[in-house]
Amino acid sequence: MSDARVLVLAPIGRDAAVAVALLGRNGLAADAVEDLPELTRELAQGAGAAVIAEEALSGDGLDDLVSWLDGQPPWSDFPLIVLANGHKGVRSPRAFERLDRLRNVVLLERPLHAESMVRAVRSALNARRRQYEARDHLARSREELERLVIERTREREEALALLHEAQKMETIGQLTGGVAHDFNNLLTPVMGSLDLLRRRIGPDDARSQRLVETALQASGRAATLVQRLLAFARRQDLQPRAVDVGELLAGMEDLVRRSIGPTVEVVVRAQSDLPSARVDPGQLELxxxxxxxxxxxxxxxxxxxxxxxxxxxxxxxxxARVPAGSYVRISVSDTGEGMDEATLRRAVEPFFSTKGLGKGTGLGLSMVHGMAAQSGGDLQLASTPLVGTRADLLLPVADEVAAPAEKNHYDAVAPARSGTVLLVDDEDLVRRGTAEMLIDLGYSVIQAGSGAEALRVLRAKDTAVDMLVSDYLMPAMNGADLVMEAAKLRPGIAALLITGYANLTQGLGNELPRLAKPFRQAELAARIAELLAGKSSEAPMAAQASA
Known part of the structure; x- marks a missing residue:
């Protein structure tokens, strides 16, 4: 191996031949060179060390040797063993200058013992071998660094792509929430007007009754679609309650079939004696x-x-990783591609997705897992490659029975109570439609287009107001703040917030009675009658707000 050989330059007599023979007998490969130029050429071919008689350094070619030594890569420091002339400390400045120019030099004074020379050469070769090892280590480190840079760059690009997807989904969510809220505002007067028309159409006009009923059913389905959009945008008022899961699945079956297409067969079934689950129905549907x-x-x-x-x-x-007890389990299983163990372990991580860029955000399962955990339940996943996947959503059993569907009460309009309602909404169309429903129920209605206008009405001592009905999301002052100010002016006043999606968790928002848009006349009538009947019990809350 050329990188392990020793070059010997000793121009006088047989010194070079003797040195080569000595090193050979000790298992060290050595080659003799005649002068400095040849030494420099051989160094370029590869060597582990060089033995140079000091007198050879005074010949031509020293500058070329020094240039070669100066041009070594950063990892290299070629070892030279110089056999001194026996100056015994008396060496000319010129001789010192030549030795200093050679960089890595071990100086052996002659005469020297053969063993000393062999040991010096072995030590030089060992040092050179360590330099080669350092070179290889640096090369591996550089390759590893390049690999890590490439990997980190790829991870950064993937993270940026995921961030872009998340930002896009956030933008879509905000847009969806805004559009759905506006759509709720439009549906409110539509449904209210249809209710009023149905009550005014005589029972003998069956065709008109059917047309109005069809329009009410269509608007009801539209309202359900809006609630799903609001759930997607995470802007609905989330309230866990007892839910009839079997009824919910039956109501979703058509939506699921239309969402997944005709190539997949859908089977939906529920246990007959299934208890109610405590969960937010909108989150569960999503x-x-x-x-x-x-x-x-x-x-x-x-x-x-x-x-x-x-x-x-x-x-x-x-x-399940949940406390002991009974749970309602909703299992969603498929006969698809399945997941291996590594993918299954990461399946619920946020932003983890096996789908291509732009085909998924990696948030679906994490949202389901978070919903289950917040509801006091759990999400369990099991999967086998090429067999399919099963997702078990466990939800706590509710202590109470699920309330009947609202559609069963649409026709039952609560009898009106006499009183004056201050109605506040910045949307003229919604306010007028709601006012018509209240007037039809027999209430006197004072309309206000903002919180400030409503407070001016309440400050007028000669104006009787039995109840405040206000939209939540309004410019300058929201409905919850308006109720707090109203409680200071009219302690004990009954109040009802109407909202399309607000999550009322600040101030009085979590305690105030509220009605979700869009609503039917029967719902509005029942809620107002209930609050007016219990007006005295609402006084402590109002007094607390005024404190």
Whole structure:
């Protein structure tokens, strides 16, 4: 190996031949050179060390040797062993200058013992070998660094892409929430006007009754769609309550079928004696829809999607990380591609997705998992590659029975109570439509287009106001702030907030009675009658607000 050989330059007599022979007998490869130019040429071919008689340094070619030494790469410091002439400390300045120019020099004074020379050469070769090892280590480190740079660059690009997707989804969510809120405002007077028309149409006009009923059913479905959009935008007022999961799945079946397309067979079934689950129904619908769409994406060529609801306990085959007790289990399973163990472990991580860029945000399962945890339940995943995936959503059983669907009460309009309602809404169309419903119920109505205008009415001592009905989201002053100010001016006044999506968790918002848009006349009538009947019990809350 040329990088391990020793070059010997000793121009006088047989010194070079003797040195080469000595090194050879000790297992060291050595070659003799005649002068400095040849030494420099051989160094370029590869060597581990060089032995140079001091008298050879006074010949031609020293500058070329020094240039070669100065041009070494950063990892290299070629070792030279110089056999001194026996000056015994009396060396000319010129001789010192030549030695200093050679950089890495070990000086051996002659005469020297053969063993000393062999040991010096071995030491030089060992030092040179360490330099080669450092070179290789640096090369590996550089390759590793380049690999890490490439990997970090790729991860950064992926993170930026995910951030872009998240920002895009946030923008879509904000746009969806705004559009859905405006759509709720439009639906409110539509549904209210249809209710008023139906009450004015005589029972003998069956055709008109059917037309109005069809319009009411269509607007009801539109209201349900808006609630799903608001759930997607996370702008709805989230309130866990007892939910009939079987009824909810039956109501969602058509939506699921239309969402996943004709290539996937949908099977929906629920246990007959299933208890109610305590959960926010809007969040639950969104979670089930997310799981269904994930299942569809895992079955690009078609398959079977099964959605089941049953009762389970902690000793079931799928133990949950939840307290002991009974749970309603909603299972969404598919016959798709499945996931390996590594993918399954990361499936609920935010922004983790196996879909291509632009085809998913990686937030679906994490949102479902978060919803389950916040509801006191859990999300369990099981999957086998090429067999399919099963997602078990466990929800706590409610202590109470789920209330009947609102549609069963649409026709039951509560009898009116006499009184004056101060109605506040910045949307003229919504305010006028709501006022017509209240007037039809027999109430006197004072309309205000802003919180400031409503406060002016309340400051007028000669104006009787029995109840304040206000929109929540309004410019300058929202409905919750208006109620707080109203309580200071009229202690004990009954109040009702009407909202399309506000999450009322600040101030009085979490305690105030509220009615979600869009609403039917029967809902409005029942809520107002209930609040006016219990007006005295609302006084402590109003007094607290005025404190």
């Amino acid at each position: 979670a089930i829809l997310n799981l269904a769409i994930n299942a569809r994406d895992a079955m690009p060529t078609g398959g079977v999607l099964t959605i089941e609801a049953s009762i389970c306990a902690n000793d079931d085959p799928h133990p």
